[in-house]
Amino acid sequence: MTSQTFRTTTGKTNHNDTQPRILILGGTTEANELAEHLSKDPTFHVTTSRAGVTVNRAKVSGNERMGGFGGVEGLIEYLRTSAINVVIDATHPFASTITGNTWTACQKFEIPHLILQRSAWCAEQNDNWIEVPDIQTAQEYLRTLENSMTVFLTTGQKKLDGFIAIKQHKFIARMIEPSVSDAEKQNLKIILQRGPFSEDEETRLVKEEKIDLIVCKNSGGTATYAKLIVARKHNIPVLMISRPPLPSAIVKSTVKGILSWLQNHFSAL
Numbered sequence: 001m002t003s004q005t006f007r008t009t010t011g012k013t014n015h016n017d018t019q020p021r022i023l024i025l026g027g028t029t030e031a032n033e034l035a036e037h038l039s040k041d042p043t044f045h046v047t048t049s050r051a052g053v054t055v056n057r058a059k060v061s062g063n064e065r066m067g068g069f070g071g072v073e074g075l076i077e078y079l080r081t082s083a084i085n086v087v088i089d090a091t092h093p094f095a096s097t098i099t100g101n102t103w104t105a106c107q108k109f110e111i112p113h114l115i116l117q118r119s120a121w122c123a124e125q126n127d128n129w130i131e132v133p134d135i136q137t138a139q140e141y142l143r144t145l146e147n148s149m150t151v152f153l154t155t156g157q158k159k160l161d162g163f164i165a166i167k168q169h170k171f172i173a174r175m176i177e178p179s180v181s182d183a184e185k186q187n188l189k190i191i192l193q194r195g196p197f198s199e200d201e202e203t204r205l206v207k208e209e210k211i212d213l214i215v216c217k218n219s220g221g222t223a224t225y226a227k228l229i230v231a232r233k234h235n236i237p238v239l240m241i242s243r244p245p246l247p248s249a250i251v252k253s254t255v256k257g258i259l260s261w262l263q264n265h266f267s268a269l
């Protein structure tokens with residue numbers, strides 16, 4: 001890569017101005033992998049930003065910042081004061097607020113914006129998926145099922161109330177950390193676990209809890225895929241929540257794709 005001075009809007013010189021400054025929006029395994037690669041490369045100055053939602057977080061290589069920016073304007077201010085040259089949104093496919101905010105902020109601040117998002121899962125032969133556009137539609141669907149079912153929820157903490165309000169069903173919700181008010185809920189059992197999950201573990205859970213139906217987001221990746229294999233083998237229907245649409249940024253599905261984009265972009269300057 002050629003030596004090049006990049007935009008610094010802070011006026012401060014407490015970093016190497018020849019290093020492109022990259023902001024990774026994180027909270028995923030892919031973000032951590034990308035940070036690990038880039039932080040080993042002296043070409044770049046890399047910072048990973050995390051929302052700080054979970055208490056027990058995996059370690060991230062390189063620089064890190066924590067917490068929300070305060071919407072689009074806060075993010076623009078951060079990009080300006082930190083003299084960021086490229087933003088890589090490697091947040092979870094369902095983290096649509098930060099993804100939308102990032103797109104708007106990068107448009108306004110006029111810097112390249114890439115999205116790192118793993119490929120979605122696709123239904124295979126013998127899968128029994130009912131695809132729905134969002135959580136609300138999943139809840140409406142469950143409301144129409146009159147027979148009592150045991151439903152395995154892997155949709156996270158958000159909007160849990162909407163599920164447990166459907167009183168004819170029993171819910172088994174798996175999440176990383178407990179949400180505050182769950183103890184009181186009568187038709188809810190919480191399982192606190194962090195993936196990855198094996199096929200054996202998922203088979204055991206499905207049998208022990210007598211799961212009739214699974215509700216999940218189309219997150220993609222391997223860490224939580226085993227439940228779908230087990231559903232296929234045991235003919236368990238899956239209510240699959242589709243991903244929200246992406247903004248019109250450059251989208252790569254692998255860390256390698258992002259690294260080669262960065263290499264090409266900065267060597268061409």
Ligand SMILES: NC(=O)c1ccc[n+]([C@@H]2O[C@H](COP(=O)([O-])OP(=O)(O)OC[C@H]3O[C@@H](n4cnc5c(N)ncnc54)[C@H](OP(=O)(O)O)[C@@H]3O)[C@@H](O)[C@H]2O)c1
Nearest residue numbers: 026027049050051067068069070071091092095096097098
């Ligand atoms: N949604 C999921 O299913 C899921 C699953 C696994 C991991 N995660 C990770 O958990 C985080 C929160 O997810 P979410 O669905 O609550 O996101 P969200 O609804 O899109 O974002 C909510 C707010 O959280 C802040 N935020 C989110 N990601 C951030 C980041 N990487 N750095 C700094 N601030 C961030 C932003 O606050 P401000 O507006 O104040 O900037 C954003 O407006 C994301 O980083 C995501 O990658 C989400």
